[in-house]
Amino acid sequence: MEQTITLKIKLYQPTQAKKQMYQEMADRTTEFANNYLKLDKKDRPKTSKEAKEYSKPLPSAVLAQAIRDIKSKKKVKRFKRLWPNFNNQNFKVEKEVSKDGGAVWKASFPTLERRVGVPIVAQSYQEKYLNLLLSGEVKQGSARLIRCGKDWYIHLSIVLTVEQTKRTEKNMGIDLGLIDLLVASVNGQTLFFSGGELAYIRRHYAELRRKLQKAGAHKALVKLGDKEHRWVTDINHKISHAVIEFAKLHGVTKIRLEDLTGVRWTKSQRKGQRKDRGRSLHSWAYYQLWQFIEYKAALAGIQVELVNPDLTSLTCSRCGHVHKSRPKGRWFTCKRCKKIKHIDVNGADNIAQAISGLAG
Ligand SMILES: [Zn+2]
Structure with missing residues (x-):
């Protein structure tokens, strides 16, 4: 292949x-x-x-x-x-x-x-x-x-x-989450990565940065930026590695990810815009994680398919009902079938099924 x-x-x-x-x-x-x-x-x-x-x-x-x-x-x-x-x-x-x-x-x-x-x-x-x-x-x-x-x-x-032995097809969906940093889901099995630690560290750096800016310490600022970059890169390597191990363990043949090309990872993006989806950790950190998963999957012989992110967070992954607005908070409660699911698991399940179709 x-x-x-x-x-x-x-x-x-x-x-x-x-x-x-x-x-x-x-x-x-x-x-x-x-x-x-x-x-x-x-x-x-x-x-x-x-x-x-x-x-x-x-x-x-x-x-x-x-x-x-x-x-x-x-x-x-x-x-x-x-x-x-x-x-x-x-x-x-x-x-x-x-x-x-x-x-x-x-x-x-x-x-x-x-x-x-x-x-x-x-x-x-x-x-x-x-x-x-x-x-x-x-x-x-x-x-x-x-x-x-x-x-x-x-x-x-x-x-x-990539060498591939004959396997039955098995899809895993990965949602870069609203609540959690990343949720991977395959046949009802779920892997969570909380963004808590990452968010904490980035706040810590933001505060240091403010102090250094006030003091006009340009060199120290650059150094701090490098350090944060290395730290996030390291975390992203670990997460993407764990995701691929999880996929291998479950015999996943295909990983589906949202298509994030075209998303501008800037702070200025207003809440509620189509692809923004209120992510707390915008920016290159997300994009880098996405890239790492893509290339590590390729190395592991797992196919990667990009799906259209449009309705991911609005659709019930159980009955397919499309809601008008994104539910607030952690839980997705379907108005039609009454199913309650963690919002990011619902997203990951929808991605695994490519409910809005494939990107491209
Ligand atoms: Zn439903």
Whole structure:
């Protein structure tokens, strides 16, 4: 069985000139895509050579890949944005080992000027994959150059071949909870992780931060941020590890998670908005946990499927009745069948059943 995961790798401090060039590449790629769509089907370019006629100068590799991307998105009538994409022939990851034994990661790809080799920020879990990539143990898929806010990223697809013995299908749903940090549910068996400790620690850090801010201690603030980051990352590793062990114990073949791409993990998001769902621990901490579960499941040979989060917290997992508003507090009481369930268990059960359909 093959499974694809996507590593979101940040480019390390690109210069202003590089950023402008990446943006120009992205703009030209988008413009080409829309020019392409305006053409009659029979006139549409099939090769990068033909494509040059309908595009400002772009590397052939980017044009060729753009054609593939456009064709794969049949429903799109106009592209708001098509990011430059490189296939595995044109995008390379390189590793340089420094004298002190540390690794410096670089990505090289064609640009408007020439091929560049630029440093990237590989997080430790990403390094594991990049090493597998260099040793040829996993296959490289496409690599997309994407801007997110002011930062530039490479979204690198990695294809894993996972050995799979024949098992009966068993789904586990994971809800990143309203009350608890995480609830995993499979066939009525439930695993809880309370967010209590994490919330406490983050409050503690917030308070320290306020004090340091008052004192104008900038360096100490940065240090504190690093410490908190390491602490949360450590916790997330432990939780995701336990979740996968739990799944293996129950013979789970597929983990279903809510699709959280598109969710903006910011504090400014108002309560009650569709995807906010009143989570107390917004931000990257949640997103990181979600990513860890995704990649650890992949390594364990468990399929991951993303589901649409829309009705997860409103639907009764027993009778399917959809409620108008989210119940307050810890318990979900169904107005129709009167079933009472812990709100996050109800959510996890709905995710396991993919009641709002699959994402995508
Ligand atoms: Zn019900």
